[in-house]
Amino acid sequence: MGARKPTLRSVAEAAGVSTATVSYAFSRPDRVSAEARARVLTVAGELGYAGPDAKGRSLRTGRTGAVGVIFTTGLTYAFTDPYVTAMLAGLAEALEPSRTSLVFIPFGEVNAGMAPDEVRRSVDAVHRAMIDGAVADGLDDDHPAVRVLAERGIPLVRSNETAAGPSVVIDDRQAGRDVGRHLAGLGHRDIVALVATPHEPGRVVEVTGQTPLFPYSRLRLTGLRESLPADTRLRVISGGSNSALAGQVAARAVLHGSERPTAIAADSDVLAAAVAGVARERGLWLGAGLSLTGFDDQPVAAELGLTTVRQPVHRKGFLMGRMLVDPGAERGRITLPTELVVRRSTGPAPSVRLGE
Amino acid sequence: MGARKPTLRSVAEAAGVSTATVSYAFSRPDRVSAEARARVLTVAGELGYAGPDAKGRSLRTGRTGAVGVIFTTGLTYAFTDPYVTAMLAGLAEALEPSRTSLVFIPFGEVNAGMAPDEVRRSVDAVHRAMIDGAVADGLDDDHPAVRVLAERGIPLVRSNETAAGPSVVIDDRQAGRDVGRHLAGLGHRDIVALVATPHEPGRVVEVTGQTPLFPYSRLRLTGLRESLPADTRLRVISGGSNSALAGQVAARAVLHGSERPTAIAADSDVLAAAVAGVARERGLWLGAGLSLTGFDDQPVAAELGLTTVRQPVHRKGFLMGRMLVDPGAERGRITLPTELVVRRSTGPAPSVRLGE
DNA sequence: CGCATCGTGTTAATCGATTAACACGAGGGG
DNA sequence: CCCCTCGTGTTAATCGATTAACACGATGCG
Numbered sequence: 165m166g167a168r169k170p171t172l173r174s175v176a177e178a179a180g181v182s183t184a185t186v187s188y189a190f191s192r193p194d195r196v197s198a199e200a201r202a203r204v205l206t207v208a209g210e211l212g213y214a215g216p217d218a219k220g221r222s223l224r225t226g227r228t229g230a231v232g233v234i235f236t237t238g239l240t241y242a243f244t245d246p247y248v249t250a251m252l253a254g255l256a257e258a259l260e261p262s263r264t265s266l267v268f269i270p271f272g273e274v275n276a277g278m279a280p281d282e283v284r285r286s287v288d289a290v291h292r293a294m295i296d297g298a299v300a301d302g303l304d305d306d307h308p309a310v311r312v313l314a315e316r317g318i319p320l321v322r323s324n325e326t327a328a329g330p331s332v333v334i335d336d337r338q339a340g341r342d343v344g345r346h347l348a349g350l351g352h353r354d355i356v357a358l359v360a361t362p363h364e365p366g367r368v369v370e371v372t373g374q375t376p377l378f379p380y381s382r383l384r385l386t387g388l389r390e391s392l393p394a395d396t397r398l399r400v401i402s403g404g405s406n407s408a409l410a411g412q413v414a415a416r417a418v419l420h421g422s423e424r425p426t427a428i429a430a431d432s433d434v435l436a437a438a439v440a441g442v443a444r445e446r447g448l449w450l451g452a453g454l455s456l457t458g459f460d461d462q463p464v465a466a467e468l469g470l471t472t473v474r475q476p477v478h479r480k481g482f483l484m485g486r487m488l489v490d491p492g493a494e495r496g497r498i499t500l501p502t503e504l505v506v507r508r509s510t511g512p513a514p515s516v517r518l519g520e
Numbered sequence: 521m522g523a524r525k526p527t528l529r530s531v532a533e534a535a536g537v538s539t540a541t542v543s544y545a546f547s548r549p550d551r552v553s554a555e556a557r558a559r560v561l562t563v564a565g566e567l568g569y570a571g572p573d574a575k576g577r578s579l580r581t582g583r584t585g586a587v588g589v590i591f592t593t594g595l596t597y598a599f600t601d602p603y604v605t606a607m608l609a610g611l612a613e614a615l616e617p618s619r620t621s622l623v624f625i626p627f628g629e630v631n632a633g634m635a636p637d638e639v640r641r642s643v644d645a646v647h648r649a650m651i652d653g654a655v656a657d658g659l660d661d662d663h664p665a666v667r668v669l670a671e672r673g674i675p676l677v678r679s680n681e682t683a684a685g686p687s688v689v690i691d692d693r694q695a696g697r698d699v700g701r702h703l704a705g706l707g708h709r710d711i712v713a714l715v716a717t718p719h720e721p722g723r724v725v726e727v728t729g730q731t732p733l734f735p736y737s738r739l740r741l742t743g744l745r746e747s748l749p750a751d752t753r754l755r756v757i758s759g760g761s762n763s764a765l766a767g768q769v770a771a772r773a774v775l776h777g778s779e780r781p782t783a784i785a786a787d788s789d790v791l792a793a794a795v796a797g798v799a800r801e802r803g804l805w806l807g808a809g810l811s812l813t814g815f816d817d818q819p820v821a822a823e824l825g826l827t828t829v830r831q832p833v834h835r836k837g838f839l840m841g842r843m844l845v846d847p848g849a850e851r852g853r854i855t856l857p858t859e860l861v862v863r864r865s866t867g868p869a870p871s872v873r874l875g876e
Numbered sequence: 877c878g879c880a881t882c883g884t885g886t887t888a889a890t891c892g893a894t895t896a897a898c899a900c901g902a903g904g905g906g
Numbered sequence: 907c908c909c910c911t912c913g914t915g916t917t918a919a920t921c922g923a924t925t926a927a928c929a930c931g932a933t934g935c936g
Contacts (some may be wrong), residue, residue: 537885538885540887541885550882551885552884553885578889581891582891
């Protein structure tokens with residue numbers, strides 16, 4: 165009745181050997197004789213002992229066989245984001261050979277004015293996560309989650325250029341410039357940049373210097389700005405985190421009346437696709453009445469004929485994984501190439517625009 | 521220097537208190553005086569102590585704050601499968617409030633004729649996973665991974681009807697019947713069922729009684745078979761695990777020559793979408809020259825006008841998550857409704873078919 | 877004033893394993 | 907015959923925390 169779960173010790177006693185022998189039988193077969201191992205395994209089977217307990221083992225060895233994944237956005241959104249899933253696929257590919265588990269670590273909102281205890285609660289899952297390393301996307305050095313990992317001594321690979329330490333990045337600023345030059349070259353002088361910001365989608369905000377922004381957005385905006393002629397009007401808005409809904413509400417807000425821009429530069433294909441949908445509702449032709457660019461070059465971009473910046477997302481994830489599990493992998497920062505893919509969603513700016 | 525990582529003990533010594541006090545300071549603020557807590561936290565900060573070590577803590581408490589996710593398919597595929605990501609989103613939603621992490625556990629191929637040690641190695645990650653519970657999709661009771669979890673005493677929620685124990689399911693057999701009746705009613709007497717099987721996509725196999733099949737496929741096929749008139753020709757094939765590639769190679773293999781069926785019942789919208797692509801290549805009109813059904817009713821189905829079986833995937837994931845984290849949640853089996861959604865991809869069978 | 881209660885701190889047992897170091901008998905080589 | 911090595915088993919220290927039980931002074935109450 166009161167049968168507790170069998171442990172290494174109970175198996176050892178039942179088999180009449182020391183705990184060391186049982187441990188070796190499971191973890192280092194060459195260290196014990198074949199007979200001893202067979203007996204231990206038999207006894208273990210009879211007792212319903214599944215093998216050394218993961219928690220005890222990992223406390224002793226210091227290893228967990230898992231790496232963490234931290235997203236800036238809630239997990240619910242993350243799995244629906246094609247950029248994220250592509251990166252995850254690459255990451256999973258790198259981890260597969262070593263059968264390393266992948267731990268998705270959620271955390272709550274963190275912002276400047278929060279009390280220390282509140283912040284601590286938000287990143288509680290980061291404290292509790294049992295991992296040998298982690299990858300994070302779009303988290304700055306001063307983000308509490310990054311701080312905690314550093315204190316815990318857990319190796320972290322990131323994919324933002326603003327990161328000190330190991331990272332796999334693209335040149336976001338240059339990519340921003342590429343987009344800007346392309347649009348400027350087509351004559352656009354009234355442009356809206358549509359970015360994702362770390363809040364629930366649905367509320368449209370005008371992005372100012374104070375608005376918290378993902379590091380990559382900041383860099384792309386810098387590139388965009390510095391590539392545009394001085395007489396260009398550039399507004400930056402956001403409808404929240406990267407999602408169709410955010411793109412939709414932002415597009416609805418900006419695509420009407422005399423304030424309508426001639427081009428929208430969206431920070432992801434997901435956002436751009438949503439804008440394309442709203443443009444269709446409004447009877448605007450992409451590449452004519454409205455020019456539109458995306459980012460990432462996900463499959464949806466080709467389907468929509470979307471001008472976008474291609475980046476090797478799968479490879480990014482793969483390399484991040486390698487840096488964690490392969491001690492021989494290169495350290496430091498790896499910069500991957502991007503490429504502006506021009507399709508029919510961008511075209512010359514209307515030469516004369518009539519207010520209404 | 522030889523500075524090791526600070527522990528609860530070193531903080532206690534530095535602060536001149538007992539380890540209990542330090543532990544309480546971090547985990548049960550109400551158990552210590554405000555001053556003591558402040559001193560401990562200060563000292564911890566100076567020493568760079570991030571808080572109680574996750575491994576030690578979880579060994580002692582027996583809890584991990586994480587639940588596992590086990591897929592029949594490799595993680596690389598999993599993240600690209602819309603059914604999977606929808607389920608994950610639901611699952612993540614259920615776990616969010618308790619900030620529970622999600623652990624993706626990979627495992628290698630397992631099949632009948634493997635040596636015990638080989639099997640053990642394949643499910644090694646299941647042994648090592650530090651989780652309080654797990655969800656699994658499409659794993660039968662006798663699957664090694666399921667066995668290991670049972671021995672380890674880890675609660676498992678599954679989504680297959682063949683599962684003993686807690687599960688959130690749909691009536692796959694009934695769904696199969698619905699599809700069969702629909703096609704039979706349209707006059708189809710030569711049907712190919714296209715299913716996913718647990719092997720790398722690319723190789724097309726004719727499914728026989730011996731072929732290893734996912735539990736849900738088996739049930740749907742049973743339903744399909746029993747709803748078809750006796751004079752119906754039914755072939756079952758697979759191009760491997762659920763993916764566009766598998767659907768494509770299977771469709772290519774079956775959609776040519778005089779052996780061409782009048783209808784294809786695919787086991788997922790992903791497979792069906794791939795078939796639709798091949799049909800287009802071959803100049804076959806869906807709903808006329810070829811009838812096609814899918815499964816799941818993912819967004820792609822509406823886009824393609826695909827007749828399919830709708831199931832509440834997000835809700836499935838959500839409920840599975842609740843059953844794990846919420847002690848008050850209902851136990852046992854929850855059956856969710858399905859609905860045959862008829863669109864234009866199915867139509868009357870061609871009354872006369874010419875061989876070539 | 878005596879006693880119960882409360883707040884706050886400490887002691888020490890415990891969670892379940894890994895592995896360096898050692899012991900000991902058998903076999904091999906000189 | 908002695909010594910060395912090899913194979914195999916054991917001993918015991920250790921990983922880093924949690925928490926029941928207890929101790930003790932201060933406070934409240936009758």
